[in-house]
Amino acid sequence: MTRKISRRAALRLGLGAGILAGGAIVYRETQAVGFDKWARWALRGQATRFSAASRVALAAADSYDAELVTAVDALWRAAEGPDLQNARVVVKPNLVDYIPGRPCFTAPQVTEALIRFLRDTARVKKIIVAEGMTFRRDPHAILIDTGYREMLERQRVEFVDLNYDDLVKIPLRGGYTKMDSLFMARTVTEADALISVPKLKTHHWTQISASIKNLFGIVPGIKYGFPKNTLHMQGINAFLAELLDSLPTPRRFALVDGIVGLQGDGPLFGAPVASGVLLGGQDFLAVDATAARLMGMEPQALEILTFMAWAGLGHLDENKIALRGAALSELRRIFEPAPQF
Amino acid sequence: MLRAQNADGGWGYKRGGMSYVEPTAAVILACSQDAQNAAVVQKARAFIKTLQRADGGWGIASMDAESGWMTAWAVWALADNDMAAAQRGAEWLLATAGLRVTDATQVAGVKKVLRIDATITGWPWQPGDAAWIFPSALALLALHAAQIRQHPRVQEGLQYLLDRAIPEGGWNIGNPFMVTGNLPPTVESTALALLALRAFDIENEITQRAARWLAQENFTPTAHEWTWRALYGQKVGAPLERARGALQTLQRADGSLDGNVFTTALGVMALDL
Known part of the structure; x- marks a missing residue:
């Protein structure tokens, strides 16, 4: 049957x-x-697609001699930067190294303008400029060579070497790597806000380096080595996602120095490119996606960004990034890409 | 420097900072010859010994549950006082190596991009990482202090240093070249690599070129750079007046160099500042 x-x-x-x-x-x-x-990750990524667009502001700035405090002020307002009144703020420029003739570090003029804005307009309680240099254990030589020593003395702002600070073990929330915790400098964990102030550049491992890649400098070299390669071994993109997802500072902002960018073989040996732009925002992923578009790259083609967007760590899509300030199309400069191998 | 000792017997990089193995070991090496410092040094040694892990190695501080590169500092600092602890640390060092590439295609690829022989390795900062100049040279100095001088890992470590030298002289932190550019030598890596090679009586064109580069004063004159330069100069009997003068100028009112205990200890080791 x-x-x-x-x-x-x-x-x-x-x-x-x-x-x-x-x-x-x-x-x-x-x-x-x-x-x-x-x-x-997938669920959060889907949920993020329905969240409000992230604001990213652009400002034209032709040279480091321009009135940068005004530009930073306008950019901060346009990007709806966080309220930092009475906050302890860590400002993290990119001071990866000093190579004569190679603009591989954030120009001190940009950091100085930000310091003046934070002190005079945002009325923060304390500003600390902090960095954990990547290639050299001596921060003083880099501070002197890049002009930061002089600028910090002029502004009477303390510098903290994040490679040698007291450490705190923080849990890693994402699970993107095999690590479940990370040593981090106490200066960062105790701050109310972190402002990433990177140089706009191409990078031979990650293709671009902006506000997210700049976070590598907050992990202590004294534990993870110079150039913190132990963390590269976790997968650079996965580790950066972990770092972004687990940042202990409740408020954050990114201000990218693209007045003179670095193209070609970044992070060190690229060539200068007069890109004439500052950009900023609270959503680091949206800022970096915009940075990529400014450099003539399609963010969806950059693995460092696409995974984080898929996992819901910010916005990548053009229609989810509300651009303010100067027009991106007028500021776009095609950067020579980093060599691939 | 002595007044900056923490209650646990260790030193931080800055006064009052958490105790780390590296600055503590450096202070021991800087001060142990002076009988006046016996109590301080004894307390520091006790601190270091309490941090030795079951595998024989040391982490960077008490909160670190993984042995790593600072094992070399601990071995070096304990070698003239507690050889048993130093030997266990030395065994950990001998069992630890940076990543080694053996696949022929990968070896050729690394050679093209970094201009190194990736079949030769030294010591990593942390297990699982590639080898780098600083931890490798430091490990060699520690093994030398622990009387281990003919082991195959020592011989490979020395080859590693020679392979990674920059053709024009000196060492960067790892490879001499990266993708499209020659990496510049650094004072710290060059001085430490030269100290390690000299400890094993290796002198050749590579060390001579590096020593010539180090003798030039084409570096930014910070306390850190001068101390490393003076450490090597003292070992080879070079005149140290310039270094002494520079460091005395840079010395702060509290006696420190850069407010950094580690740098200050190096200064004392080199010049008895």
Whole structure:
């Protein structure tokens, strides 16, 4: 005796089998990171798509001699920077190294303008300029060579070397790497706000370097080595996602120095490019996506950004980034890409 | 420097900062010859010993549960006083190596991008990482202090230093070249690598070129740079008046160099400031 299966039942069976097979594929594909984590990232990513657009502001600035405090002020307002009144603020420029003729570090004029804005307009309680240099253990030589020593003395702002600070072990929330905790400088963990002030550049490992890559400098070299390669071994993109997701500072902002950018073989040996722009915002991913567009790159093609966007760490899509200030199309300069190998 | 000792017997990089193995070991090496410092040094050694981990190595501080590069500092600092602890640390060093590439295609790729022989390795900052000049040279000095001088890892470590030298002279932190550019030598890496090679009586064109580069004064005159330069100068009997004068000028009112205990200890080791 044969039992006939109705067409509807067959369809249901097929659908069920399809779901099971799909589930098995997803499970297999996500086994390396764990299905629960993958599902959490994917769900958050989907939820982020429905969240409000992130504001990113652009300002034209032709030279470091320009009135940069006014530009920073306008940019901060346009980007709806956080209220920092009475806050302890860590300002983190990119001082990766000093190579004569190579603009691989954030210009001190930009950091100085930000300091003046924070002190005079934002009325913060305390400003600390902090960095954990990548290639050299001696911060003083880099501070002198880059002009930061003089600027910091002029502004009477303290510098903290994050490579040698007291340490705090912070939990890593994301699970993107095999690490579940990270040593971090107490100066950063105790701050109310972190402002990433990177140089706009191309990078031979990550293709671009802006506000997110600049965060590498906040981890202590004394634990992770010089150039903190132990963390590169976790996968640069995965580790940066971890760092962005686990930042202990409740308020943050990114101000990118693109007045003179660095193109080609970044982070050190690239060539200067007069890109004439400052940009900023609270959503580091949106800021870096905009930075990529300014350099003539498509953010969706940059792995460092796409994974973070997929995991919901910020916005990447053009229609989810509300640009303010100067027009991006007028400020775009095509950067020579970093060599790939 | 002595007044900056923490209650636990260790030193931080800054006065009052948490105790780390590196500055504590450097102070021991700087002060242990002077009998007046016996009590301070004894307390510091006790601090270092309490941090030795079951695997024989040391982390960077008490909160660090993983042995790493500061093992070399601890071995060096304990070698003339507690050889048993130093030997266990030395064994950890001998069992630890930077990543080694063996696949021929990868070796060729690394050679092209970084201009190094990736089949030769030294010591990493942390296990699982590639080798770098500073931890490698430091490990060699520590093993030398622990009387380990013929081991194959020592021989490979010395080869590693020679392979990573910059053709024009000196060492950067790791490879001599990166993608499109020659990396510049740094005073710290060059002085430490030269000290390690000299400890094992290696002198050749590479060390001579590096020593010539170090003798030039084409670096930014910070306390850190001068102390490393003076450390090497003292070892080879070079005149130290310029370094002494520069460091005395840079010395702060509290006696420190840069307010940094580690740099100050190096200054004392080099010049008995």
